[in-house]
Amino acid sequence: MGPDLRAMRRLVCRLAASGLAFWLVAFAPPASAAEEATFYVERIEVDNASPAIGAIVLSQSLLKEGSRYSETELRDALSRVRRLPFVRDAEFALHKGSSRGAYRLSISIERMSPFFVQGSSNLSLFGETVRLRETGQSLFDNSAAVGLRDSVGRQGMLFAGIGTTGSAYGELGYTQYGLFGAGGYAAADLQYSASGDVLVLPFLADPSLSGWEVGESFAARIAVGIPIRRNDSIRARYAHIQADARAVAPVFGSPETPAATASGRVSIDQADLDWLYDTTDDALLPTQGLFLSAGTGLLRAKTPESFPIGVGPGPALPSPAQTTNTAFLSLAATRYLPVTDRQTVLGSLQGYAGRTRVDERPRETTFGLVGTLGHSLSLLSSSRSRDIDDLRLQTFLEYSYDRGPPLPPPAFSRFERLRVGTGVVLRNRWALLRLGISYTVFDRGGQ
Amino acid sequence: MILAALLLVGELSETSRPAVRASPQATWEEGSLRVRIPSQVLLDVEVRRVLQSGLTVTFLFDFAVPRARLERHASLQVRYEPWDETYLTSLLSQGQKREETLSSFDSLAKWWETLPWTVPNVPPLEGNSRAELKITISVVPFSATEERDARHWFAQSIEEPRDLGSPPAAGAPGAQSTRDDMLGALITTAIKRRALRTFRWIVTLPEQERR
Numbered sequence: 001m002g003p004d005l006r007a008m009r010r011l012v013c014r015l016a017a018s019g020l021a022f023w024l025v026a027f028a029p030p031a032s033a034a035e036e037a038t039f040y041v042e043r044i045e046v047d048n049a050s051p052a053i054g055a056i057v058l059s060q061s062l063l064k065e066g067s068r069y070s071e072t073e074l075r076d077a078l079s080r081v082r083r084l085p086f087v088r089d090a091e092f093a094l095h096k097g098s099s100r101g102a103y104r105l106s107i108s109i110e111r112m113s114p115f116f117v118q119g120s121s122n123l124s125l126f127g128e129t130v131r132l133r134e135t136g137q138s139l140f141d142n143s144a145a146v147g148l149r150d151s152v153g154r155q156g157m158l159f160a161g162i163g164t165t166g167s168a169y170g171e172l173g174y175t176q177y178g179l180f181g182a183g184g185y186a187a188a189d190l191q192y193s194a195s196g197d198v199l200v201l202p203f204l205a206d207p208s209l210s211g212w213e214v215g216e217s218f219a220a221r222i223a224v225g226i227p228i229r230r231n232d233s234i235r236a237r238y239a240h241i242q243a244d245a246r247a248v249a250p251v252f253g254s255p256e257t258p259a260a261t262a263s264g265r266v267s268i269d270q271a272d273l274d275w276l277y278d279t280t281d282d283a284l285l286p287t288q289g290l291f292l293s294a295g296t297g298l299l300r301a302k303t304p305e306s307f308p309i310g311v312g313p314g315p316a317l318p319s320p321a322q323t324t325n326t327a328f329l330s331l332a333a334t335r336y337l338p339v340t341d342r343q344t345v346l347g348s349l350q351g352y353a354g355r356t357r358v359d360e361r362p363r364e365t366t367f368g369l370v371g372t373l374g375h376s377l378s379l380l381s382s383s384r385s386r387d388i389d390d391l392r393l394q395t396f397l398e399y400s401y402d403r404g405p406p407l408p409p410p411a412f413s414r415f416e417r418l419r420v421g422t423g424v425v426l427r428n429r430w431a432l433l434r435l436g437i438s439y440t441v442f443d444r445g446g447q
Numbered sequence: 448m449i450l451a452a453l454l455l456v457g458e459l460s461e462t463s464r465p466a467v468r469a470s471p472q473a474t475w476e477e478g479s480l481r482v483r484i485p486s487q488v489l490l491d492v493e494v495r496r497v498l499q500s501g502l503t504v505t506f507l508f509d510f511a512v513p514r515a516r517l518e519r520h521a522s523l524q525v526r527y528e529p530w531d532e533t534y535l536t537s538l539l540s541q542g543q544k545r546e547e548t549l550s551s552f553d554s555l556a557k558w559w560e561t562l563p564w565t566v567p568n569v570p571p572l573e574g575n576s577r578a579e580l581k582i583t584i585s586v587v588p589f590s591a592t593e594e595r596d597a598r599h600w601f602a603q604s605i606e607e608p609r610d611l612g613s614p615p616a617a618g619a620p621g622a623q624s625t626r627d628d629m630l631g632a633l634i635t636t637a638i639k640r641r642a643l644r645t646f647r648w649i650v651t652l653p654e655q656e657r658r
Contacts, residue, residue, distance in 0.1 A: 094501030340645070
């Protein structure tokens with residue numbers, strides 16, 4: 001048994017043990033469920049919302065008129081409503097129904113503004129040289145976007161935006177709610193950029209972990225979600241990304257590795273199917289709850305031929321075009337634990353394991369693990385936070401390990417990284433802004 | 448270490464917030480502290496709003512005497528019943544569960560004022576400076592019963608909930624239910640959920656009856 005296979009077995013065992021532990025705590029029966037009050041909800045009303053928004057909120061709550069619910073079930077429904085991207089806050093209240101013992105559930109929501117602004121500025125510092133954009137020891141990333149998100153039709157939500165991440169892009173998306181027995185959804189999203197940017201493909205798609213400088217790029221994504229229980233759902237996704245490549249350079253690792261020109265198209269096709277368990281209270285800035293996912297997927301990536309520039313006295317040999325096919329399994333678990341009313345700590349573990357074939361070479365094992373510890377502190381008191389919503393200081397420590405198929409030197413097939421970062425996030429009903437700094441303590445590459 | 452430092456900074460930033468104007472009163476009674484907490488907590492706009500929601504609101508009480516390295520915890524669940532326009536309360540303190548039905552908000556406020564919060568078995572406090580009692584009330588929407596994951600963890604790991612009095616002997620009638628109650632109190636106080644509001648006081652203990 002090779003060292004790779006043994007290491008992968010150890011990783012899979014650890015992932016399985018972690019997944020089992022999370023499953024046990026997530027589905028352990030409540031010790032005093034019998035004491036919990038239940039309510040017969042004969043009518044449900046959504047306040048402060050248009051008919052279309054009200055219909056979406058009602059369908060995503062998974063609550064049905066004429067049913068009996070416990071407080072736990074109502075709490076979970078409230079979390080589902082709060083996770084909707086256009087909802088800033090939501091509350092439930094029970095009122096008298098038409099006859100004794102029957103209740104009218106009032107869902108009051110506060111919407112995000114249809115117009116919104118997103119901005120992010122992050123200074124990345126590295127303990128070792130980074131080739132990305134030839135910045136050396138640091139990288140300053142800025143992104144900004146403005147957009148519109150509003151309801152169309154009976155339970156549709158249209159999204160359009162323009163932004164920049166160093167290059168300008170436009171995006172158009174649509175989500176249809178209320179499918180598959182009311183709680184399901186289907187979403188489609190198109191993104192186009194005419195100008196150049198640097199694209200780093202996922203490790204499963206490009207084991208060399210390179211930064212591809214690209215020109216025109218296009219992405220199309222579709223997703224379908226079907227609820228199976230109140231906190232569980234099945235999600236299927238497909239994504240196609242393509243871009244015209246101009247140059248390529250390893251992101252991490254040996255600084256002596258030269259950059260290369262490239263001509264052709266980089267493309268990724270990825271399909272995955274996941275089971276999700278989600279009790280978090282917010283889609284963007286959760287403060288409590290548990291998120292689990294387990295899934296499988298297929299990924300196919302194509303990278304074009306590249307030609308090294310400025311190396312050695314002899315003629316440089318081109319790197320051939322490459323096709324990578326990977327079938328993989330993935331597991332993820334994140335626990336948000338509020339330790340006071342303004343502080344949350346989080347622990348997250350994500351892992352994947354797959355079999356990768358590069359061109360016609362034999363299949364090799366690819367696997368990876370990311371562990372994150374984080375802390376979030378609300379900088380506003382609860383009395384002020386209703387006006388400004390959220391102003392948070394977020395800090396994280398992240399360790400990741402990836403191992404891919406062996407590649408000819410000087411490329412690496414194993415990466416190990418430790419990163420720490422902090423940032424301030426402001427969110428209100430029309431904006432999400434983040435200012436942060438991160439430091440990569442080490443990134444070790446090896447064969 | 449980084450996480451500990453962040454938690455400390457966060458805790459320090461939280462302690463600077465003002466609480467309601469009226470302060471709790473603490474008196475000594477036979478080696479125990481008797482504490483009365485003002486009902487102004489219930490009059491807070493946010494608290495009163497969620498109290499009227501018809502869903503359970505949990506009040507988590509933390510009492511600490513740092514000089515004696517002593518902590519006591521309790522919880523109070525309140526649910527407004529729209530049909531009867533009454534308030535159903537369930538108080539869990541020192542392993543005892545006490546349930547009451549109160550006919551109006553005013554009755555609830557009066558009942559709250561009469562609650563005899565007790566911090567028992569306070570050891571003799573040494574030193575010249577006056578000792579302090581720290582009181583924290585966290586108001587958590589919904590009942591605490593959904594903390595089943597925490598309950599599961601704690602059910603396996605807690606053998607003797609020392610802060611809540613001695614559990615009955617194993618096998619004794621009512622042992623399991625009392626243990627569950629104590630476990631519930633421990634969980635609701637040890638595992639924090641995101642609170643809607645938090646009230647904090649530091650009460651200087653009366654000197655003449657300190658032992």
